[in-house]
Structure formats: C-alpha cells, structure tokens
Amino acid sequence: MKQPDYTKELLILALLLVPMVYLAIIWNYLPAVIPTNFNATGVPERVGAKSDFLLLMIFLFFTNALIYFLFRYIPKVDETQVVPASTEAELNKEYYRIRFLIHSYQAVFTCIIIFMVSKGQPFVMEHWAFVGVGLLIVGIGYYLRKLKPNNYVGVRTPWTLQSSEVWTETHRMASNLWISAGAVIIVAGFFLSLITGVFIIFFVAIVLAALPYIYSFRLYNKDKG
Secondary structure (H helix, E strand, C coil), X not given: CCCCCHHHHHHHHHHHHHHHHHHHHHHHHCCCEEEEEECCCCCEEEEEEHHHHHHHHHHHHHHHXXXXXXXXXXXXXXXXXXXXXXXXXXXXXXXXXXHHHHHHHHHHHHHHHHHHHHCCCCCCHHHHHHHHHHHHHHHHHHHHHCCCCCCCCCCXXXXXXXXXXXXXXXXXXXXXXXXXXXXXXXXXXXXXXXHHHHHHHHHHHHHHHHHHHHHHHHXXXXXXC
C-alpha cells in the first residue's frame, strides 16, 4: 500500500473535530437544562443538565474516532502480492472515499444534534444518536454485500484473501449481520438509557468484528475438508 495522502488524512481529521469545535463555540449559549424525553403530547418527562449532553457528544466523538483508527491503521496489504499501479490507485481512491463519506455523515449528524439543542428543539437526544449510529452500521452492511476481494476494505482475514468463494460467502454473512445489528440498535435506542446503550454498542462492535472472522476461518477449513 502506498504512503497515505496526508492532505486527505487532515481533511478527515478535520471532519472528526468539527462537531466538538462547534460545541465549544456555542457551549455558553446552550440552555442549562435540556429536555431529553417527551410524551405523546410533547410535554417533557425528563430533563438533563448540560453535562449529560456533553457526555453524549463525547460518546459520539469517540465512536467516530474509533472508526477513524480502524479504517486508518488496520488495513494491510500482502507485500508478496503484485498489484498493478492503476488497480492500486483505484483501490486507494475508493478506500478514502468510503472513509470520507462515513466521517462526513457523522460530522453532519452530530452538528445537527448540537444545533437542535441550541435552538431548544424538543427531541430525544440519545435516541437520535443511536438512530444515527444504527443507520451508519446498516449503510456499511449494504456496502459489504457488493464488495469485491481486495486488501484495503472489508473482512480481510487470511482465509478470505486466499479464496474468492470464502470472501463472497463471508461478506454475504457479514452484510446480513451488520444490517441486522444496525436495525436492532435503531429500535433499541428508543427504549434504552444512554449508558446502557453505549455498553450495548461496544458489545455489538465486538460481535460485528469477531463473527465474520470466525465464520471465514470455519468456512475455509470446511472447504478444505
């Protein structure tokens, strides 16, 4: 894999920091008490302090940061595999485009939440945060379904990289898993507290990473008899 384009990396890092900078700028203008739960008639049933809102924003920031480091440092290229320069350039372009779109989505979504709070708009903050994370996971799941074998993006285990059939079957399974997990997070987010939801998302993240890895290992060895 060629050296990263540091201009693009700085742009992605800027997207990572934009919501926190925006929050810092308008922090003093946020209401001291923020309604966080409304009944069917629009009457607030629970309120939270600005510190509760800050906790939610920190959670979203570290979620985005975790995605950045996973995409930035995990991808490795098999140095023994000869890849044409044109193919490598195209893969790099696609790789950065995916990362840019993900972080753009996270930045815009988080800034919308901050803006709505600053304007006193009634909505359930943590619920919409979980909806955003769930939609992101669903989107990645749909993308995995059509992903062709490569050394940059996807479930790149020793077994998927050795067999196109294992790659296809593993990504079909991973796609269904990610879409299902995202849908569950979206629905569960409307019934869970912020702290409980955070722990569930971290648990789901471990499952999303581990199961496709295990599946590809079992599938490859099953094919080998």
